[in-house]
Amino acid sequence: MDARDFFGYKSSDEEPGRRPGEAGDVAEDLSPPQLEEAITLDDPAVISRIDPGGMLDRVLEIPRQLAVARRVAAAVELTPRHRDVDQVLVLAMGGSAIGAELVAGAAGDRLSVPLVVHRGYELPSWANPRTLVIAASHSGETVETLTAVRGARARDLPLAVISTGGELGRTAQERGEPYLRYQAQIQPRAAVGFGFGLVHELLVSAGLIERPDPFGPAIEGLDHLFERVGPGVATDANPAKQLAWAIFGRVPIIYGAGPMTAVARRWKTQFNENAKAWAAYEPMPEANHNAIEGALNPRELSDALYVIELHDAQEPKEIADRYRVVEELLGERATNRSHVRSEGDSTLARVLWTVAFGDVVSVYLAILYQTDPTPVTLLAMLKERLARATD
Known part of the structure; x- marks a missing residue:
């Protein structure tokens, strides 16, 4: 079977980069897609045809998700073991892991203990009875997370679970562990x-975030954003758009500090x-110690890249100066560039605003392609083949 059959395209004619009139068994033209090959983003019928699963609608539901999450968390009781800790360890992968990383970014300066996101099978050796372990898996069946959770239970560590169900949720219920269950039949x-x-x-409930930013203004900011960038x-x-x-037609390189x-x-x-689509990200100021040297070669591909700088409204002067100097040094090597400046009165609001803006952009880019x-068919194929390999 041709690999393109697994990508979720409507037909071979709609595969990104394919030229009209090409036969499926003819060698493919691998040159970048051209502007005339894209389609309009202003026709609702086109968006509905290419996005039948409603991913754009899911993005627009982020404010509602935040409101529901607050109610779910408020109903969960924690024990003193979950509160009196020296560090927080989040066991998660993929879309379930990014939420914790975003929290660390939004509340990092007010977290009273370190927060570490662990993506992997084995529980870190440093995890001890004073480590709050949070296991997050949307499906409750993520094999890496389940394996690490078994290690946490074997060490009798304080554990809380975030999931829609699956094995992770079921065992949490059976063991009487704090279980933050939410209902969402969507992609993680x-x-x-x-x-x-x-x-x-x-x-917040564990008393580990001091002076937490409120959700209300952040949700209002998201509602206003969607009024500006909606379909x-x-x-x-x-x-x-x-x-x-x-x-x-370009590979985005995203910078953030x-x-x-x-x-x-x-x-x-x-x-x-x-x-x-291919994409990469670079953390600042670390990128100034390595990535900047990679801007030279291969020269012929310089126009195939697109730099996106994500700026916090409260960005330190040192970071702003670095961005400015980098642009001066790179000159013509990185002319394809955009600046995205976060909006909101709090760090939490600005993080969520920028996340939502990027999510919308990614769906519009999918529509153009x-x-x-x-669908994430290659990911599903990978999991299936790995499961067969371990049987």
Whole structure:
């Protein structure tokens, strides 16, 4: 079977980069897609045809997810063991892990203990009885997370679970562990409002975030953002659609510093999973110690890249100066560039605003590539083959 059959495209004619009239068994033209191959973002019928699973609608549900997450977390009781801790360890993968990383970015300066997100099978050796372990898996069946959770239970560590169910949720219920259960039959990455909100409110309940930012103003900010970038706003007045057009046919490289570091990673993974496109992210100021030297070669591909800088409204002068000097040094090597400046009165609000903006851009880019953003068929194939290999 041809590999393209697994990508979720409507037909071979709609595969990104394919030229009209090409036969399926003819060698493919691998040159970048051209502007004339894209389609309009201003026709609701086109968006509905390419996005039948409603990924764009899921993005617009982030405010509702945050509100529900707050109620779910408020109903969970924690024991003194969950509160009197020296560090927090979050066991998660993929879309279930990014919520905790975003919380660390949004509340990092007010977290009373370190927060570490662990993506892997084995429980870190340093985890001890004074480590609050949070296991997050949207499906409750993530094998890496389940394996690490068994290690946490074997060491009798304080554990809380975030999931929609599955083995993780079932065992948490049976053992009487704090279980933050939410209902969402959607892709894990589309549940970012739950992932962020549940981890944040769990830490607030445990007394581990000092002076937490309120959700209310952040939700209002998201509602205002969606009024500006929603599908009903024409491209000429829609910054998300404009940025998707600018990225189309290029590989986005996203830069972020401080609270925007985790957001940059979120942008990268959303371009991967929604637009089925290559992307990379670079944390600042670390990128100034290595990535800047990679801007030279291969010279012929310089126009194939698109740099996106995510700026926090409260960005330190040292970081702003670094961005400015880098632009001066790179000159013509990185002319394809956009600046995204977060909006909101709190760090939490600005992180969520920038996440939501990037999520919308990623879906619009998928539409331009005529690619259904919802299926992740290669990921599903990978899991299936790994399962067969371990049987």
